[in-house]
Amino acid sequence: MSETPPPLPPCPFQKVFPSQLLRDDAFYMWLAYNQAIDAWRQDEVPIGAVIELGGEVIAAAHNQRDNTHDPTAHAEILALTQAARAIGNWRLNEATLYVTKEPCPMCSGATLMARLKRVVFAVADPKMGCLGGATDLNLLPQVNHHLEIERGVLESECRDLLQAFFRLKRAEE
Numbered sequence: 668m669s670e671t672p673p674p675l676p677p678c679p680f681q682k683v684f685p686s687q688l689l690r691d692d693a694f695y696m697w698l699a700y701n702q703a704i705d706a707w708r709q710d711e712v713p714i715g716a717v718i719e720l721g722g723e724v725i726a727a728a729h730n731q732r733d734n735t736h737d738p739t740a741h742a743e744i745l746a747l748t749q750a751a752r753a754i755g756n757w758r759l760n761e762a763t764l765y766v767t768k769e770p771c772p773m774c775s776g777a778t779l780m781a782r783l784k785r786v787v788f789a790v791a792d793p794k795m796g797c798l799g800g801a802t803d804l805n806l807l808p809q810v811n812h813h814l815e816i817e818r819g820v821l822e823s824e825c826r827d828l829l830q831a832f833f834r835l836k837r838a839e840e
């Protein structure tokens with residue numbers, strides 16, 4: 668017999684729908700933010716990712732670690748798999764990944780293995796971030812491929828989401 672978990676408090680944040688006319692880094696990060704809200708609505712840590720190629724979104728995903736019982740089901744990994752499938756090529760060297768939190772060791776490694784052109788993230792992670800937060804895999808001296816990195820796009824919005832989620836989680840316990 669498993670106990671029914673208590674009902675989730677609803678996510679207090681709303682999705683944001685940016686104008687389609689200006690497709691800048693903030694535009695794509697808002698889409699990643701919306702993915703993070705979807706994660707929260709499924710009681711997952713709110714981290715979202717999208718991948719852009721040629722001005723189009725070819726992948727959008729959010730963290731699904733708890734629901735899938737899969738430690739690799741991070742937003743970035745799911746998005747990379749989707750993107751590679753969408754273009755029929757594991758090399759994503761013209762694509763940009765937008766993610767609401769700095770990638771962990773696994774996901775930072777995956778961005779290099781996918782040979783992404785750019786990675787844009789919102790919130791740096793000094794504990795586990797491996798694109799400059801805790802360490803920087805992009806600086807491995809023997810690796811030929813290097814990513815362009817952009818940090819801090821919609822940082823406060825994405826940080827608020829994460830902090831509010833963990834505050835509510837702690838209050839539940």
Ligand SMILES: [Zn+2]
Pocket residue numbers: 741742743770771772773774775
């Ligand atoms: Zn990760």
